[in-house]
Structure formats: C-alpha cells, structure tokens
Amino acid sequence: MKMSFEDNIRRVVPYTPGEQPDRKVIKLNTNECPYPPSKEVSGAIRDMDAGSLRLYPEVACQTLIRELGNYYGVDEDKIFAGVGSDDVLSMCFLTFFAGNKAVIFPDITYSFYDVWAEVYRIPYETIPLDYEFKIRPGDYKRENGGVVIANPNAPTGVLLEPDKIEEIIAANPDSVVIVDEAYIDFGGKTALPLIDRYDNLIVVRTMSKSRALAGMRIGYAFGDRKLIKYLNDVKYSVNSYTLNTPALLTGAAAIRDREYFEEITGKIIKTREKTQKRLKEMGFSFFGSSTNFVFASPPSGKTAKEVFEELKKRDIFVRHFNKARISGYLRITIGTDEEMDALFDALEEIIK
C-alpha cells in the first residue's frame, strides 16, 4: 500500500458544540448566563490600555490567580487557570492520566470526557449511572487510572452529596480524582475544602456560567500544590501564554464583584425552581436540578426530539442529545423569567 501523510493523521470524532445561531433567538441551549457580566467587567474593558497588548500577557496569570486566591481563601500555588474549563480539564487529562489503566467516569456525563480520552489515547471505561441518574460511590472503588466526576453532573443536573464525593476521593488515594464543578454555584456544595485533606483531588471551575463570561474563556482549578505544579509543567509545554490580557483583567474584575455574583445566581436559582414547578405541571418528568439548566423528559405524545424541533421552529433553542439513555430528554438552560415564559407558552402549544 502506498504511504501517505494521511497515515499519520490523528482521526477523532470531535465534540459537537451547541448551535450558535446568527440571528436573535431565545437561546437556552448552551447554558450561558441570561444576565450580563458584572459592571466591574465593563469597567475593566473601558480602562484597558490597548498599547499594553503589544506585550505578552502574564505567563503565570498572576492578576487572575491572586484574585481567585483572595476570594476563595486558597494559596496561589494551589490554583491553575486556563482558556475555559475545557482547556483546564483537557490539560488535566493530559497531565494526570498518562498511565495504562482505564480512567473511569459515568456513562452519562459531560460529553467531552471521552473525547479527550480518545484524542490523548487514554484508556477509559464508563460506569452507568443508576436509574435515577445518580452516581453510586461504590462503583468507583475499583482499580483505575483516574476518576472524573462532574458535580452537579451534566447534562442531568443531578447533584451528588458532599459526603459521597469525599467517599470517592478517599477510596482512590492512588488516582487523581477530578471533580468538575462547572455548575456548583447554583446551589451545590463544593468539594473545594477537601483539597487540603486529599492530595489526589482537583476541583475545576468555569467563569462561563455563574460569572456570565462565556465569551471570555476563563476556567480554573484548585488542588494540592504538587498537582498544580505538574499541571503547570504540562501547560508550559503546550502553550506558555494562554489567557490573554483582557481575560486576565476581566476575570479578576468579575471575581471581585461577589455581590453581583450572588444576585444573578440567586435569580437563576429562583427561575429554575419556578421552571421545574411549571414543567412538572405540564407533565414533564425529571430529577431535581442543581444547575442553571433543567434536564426534562416531555410527557408522552411527543418525543423529546420532536419537541426540540418544534421549539426551534419557534426560534427557541434548547439542547437534545441523540444518545442512549438520554435521547428522551431536553436540556433547557435557565434564561430570564421572560424567556422562560415564552418557552412555557411554546411548550403548551406543542404538547397540547
């Protein structure tokens, strides 16, 4: 057979991001925040010196990391920052899962985990959630090369209690356990304090949801300083300067504004509770959400796929995953009260 450069290509089935329609629609499909970022963020942009952009950004992201350290009460050398939590998680996979044993995570979870495992050629196994979409800690007490838990889980929205998270971490002293807390700010209890007691724990966060900064691509992680050092070594081997100057400045500004953060997350939680009540009345079934989205199955009569398509025709975008066990569900981001009212009206029409 003739050789060709095609033989050397890494072939992957990439993650499919949610649609980003060009025109104005009701966008409840990518778990963005319905409220604008803090006024501190617009201030940081207004005050930014364009001339400074000729220089590389801070290689150690200190402006952002200092602020995160203050806010969370964590030493700066226990914090890592990246271009969204996807970049942070991808670096974690590359750094911590370089062995030959299978990394384990739930069968239904953030759909990037198996994509990263594939692209970096990391062996992995998925472990089924139980019939209520819950993680059973006992399932994670087996030989493995690493553990990844999204808490609350995505796209289910289901939260695992803190003692069960700790049970998994404690049962795996010989593996790095990643707890992906992208949605923790919507009512969950963080595993963050555990980093001081477990040297195998990495807690990952994003500013894309609760900080309303998806457009800025900022994620971060906490962990034992040794783990953070390994992570930085790999980061410096892939791309030394990752977060650009506007991301560092606006990220720090957003973190400073605790009051606004509490205001918007509080509003989203309130709208979520109303949304769940209303969906229940309409006959949707779901397990309670601890996130800024609900994962709900429509009442019989219409399939989730059909409801998804019908909503789209009405310029309301939600997310549907054509995947075993969850193809009967819709993932609906919590928007403003007005956006949710428009959704309810459309759903009434579609389901009737």
Add this chain to the structure above:
Amino acid sequence: MKMSFEDNIRRVVPYTPGEQPDRKVIKLNTNECPYPPSKEVSGAIRDMDAGSLRLYPEVACQTLIRELGNYYGVDEDKIFAGVGSDDVLSMCFLTFFAGNKAVIFPDITYSFYDVWAEVYRIPYETIPLDYEFKIRPGDYKRENGGVVIANPNAPTGVLLEPDKIEEIIAANPDSVVIVDEAYIDFGGKTALPLIDRYDNLIVVRTMSKSRALAGMRIGYAFGDRKLIKYLNDVKYSVNSYTLNTPALLTGAAAIRDREYFEEITGKIIKTREKTQKRLKEMGFSFFGSSTNFVFASPPSGKTAKEVFEELKKRDIFVRHFNKARISGYLRITIGTDEEMDALFDALEEIIK
C-alpha cells in the same frame, strides 16, 4: 513497589519563556513589537459590548477568519485560528504527527518543537544546521513522519530562500510539512502561495510580532482544506471555543489596517539594519537577520552569558540560551531607535 497517582503523571521539561519583569525596563527579550497595535484595535476594544461576553465566542472564529481570507486572498476553509501560533503549532503536532516515524526539524530552531514532541510522545530527530546556521534542503530528503521548518528560523533569524523551502515540501509528499512563518513579515518571502500546489503544506503565522498583539494571543495557519479540516476536528476535541470575543474582534481589526502594519514593520526593518551595522562595528558576529531580532555573538573578551548579565544589571533584558552551539549568542529583539541607542551605549561600556 507501592502504586501511586504519581505513576500516571506526564512528566515534562517545559519550555522556559523569556522573563517578564514587573518594573519598567528595556525589554528586548521576547520579540514583542516596540510599537502599539493599530488604532483599529483600540477602536474595537472601545466599541466592544461587555454584555455580549455572557455568550460563548464564535466557535468557528468566523469574524477573524473572514478578515484573514480577504486580506490574504485565501478561501476561509483553508484557514485555521488558535490562541497564538503556539496553540496552532501544538494542534498541528497533535493532528499531523500521530504516526510512528520520526518527525524531523533542525537542531537549532524554535525550542518548543521538541517540547511538543515530548509532551505528545511523538518520535523526533533533529538535523544539524550547517556552519552558517543554514538549513540544507538535502537533509530533509529522508524517511520521516513530518517536517517542521521555521522560516526565518528562530533564534538564528536566518531566512531560507523560497525555492529551497519548496524543494523540501516537494520532496516530502507523504509527510505534512509545517512552515512556521512567525517572523516572515520582516522582509522574508512567504510560502503561502504554495498551499494551492502542495496538499501537504501548512503555513503558520502569529499576530504577536508584526501585528503588535502578543497580549491577545492570536495565531493562524493556512493549508489545503483537507488538512485544515483535520486540524479543526482535533481542535474541537480539545477545546471548542478557543479564541475569546476580544481576540476575534481585535484580531480582525488589526488585519484590516494594512497601512499601519506596513509602517511598523518597515520601521522595525530599518532599525534592524542600523542595529546590525552598529553591532558589526562593535565587533559582534552574526548571520544576517530577516526577523525582528538579531542573533549575535559578542567580540572576544566577554562571553554572551556575561554580556547578558551585565545588560540585565542595567535593566536591559535580552535573551541568552544556555544550549550547545548557540550559547555564544545573544538574541536581541529590535526595539525603538531610542531603546537600541540605550543598548548600544550599554554594550560599549560592557565590551570596552
């Protein structure tokens, strides 16, 4: 032996970026542009709607890629964008060098190439430059899993003639050949037109040097649409949303301003020529630079390391690589005429 998560850690010797001193110094150590970015860039920042940052940035970077397509006269599906050319190159290594044969590049070149090969476990071999720090095309006519050429080369600054670049590309139809043109805008002739004739060619660029946007982290690549598709597949498997909204907007703005680009690159070339003349008078030896830096060896009496240290004491930062064959050289970024005059004064003092 007891198992531990340490066994699964990917251990690397990371690239060491140039120092980024906190205080005001004469900074000639990381090849940044001494002039601010285009006024179009400050305009784009001023006009940016902070509210829009709650939404994810464009997944396909179309705002930037459309502008690049217009500017360079290249179809949009032949263009890829990333978080600096380091991100672009790193994705290229991951995508195109997934085979078992050794990727080849010069022994003296951008020091990230072997770092990426190490982190992604890509076999590689380095090929010595000739005694004039020139690449000999004949050396690249051998079995390989890929070829990487920086042109002009770094940190030498030496340009390879376009016909010799083409000779290497043509000799390797079964390998992807990456031509890293980070410094091409300072007088070199680009290999870009060759992408229409060779389906194995990727040409990589950055906005960190000639566009004065190091702080924004923007790089891009051109190639056959099939190669760009493979690259995007891997990109979407690592991090779907990479360039943030400010990077897309300011990158497009910078590209639009051709006049300013020509003005500042012209000024840098003029200062470089004066700098080379002056260094020659002082007894420095070097091969002619086609970049925004010079790579020069001080006259006998003081070692490059000593001159580097002496300059640092005077708050003038240049770069010294403690590496075989090049430890006798200093890499000096071309600054403003005033900065170079301060450098010359300091060098006169040090060398005397």
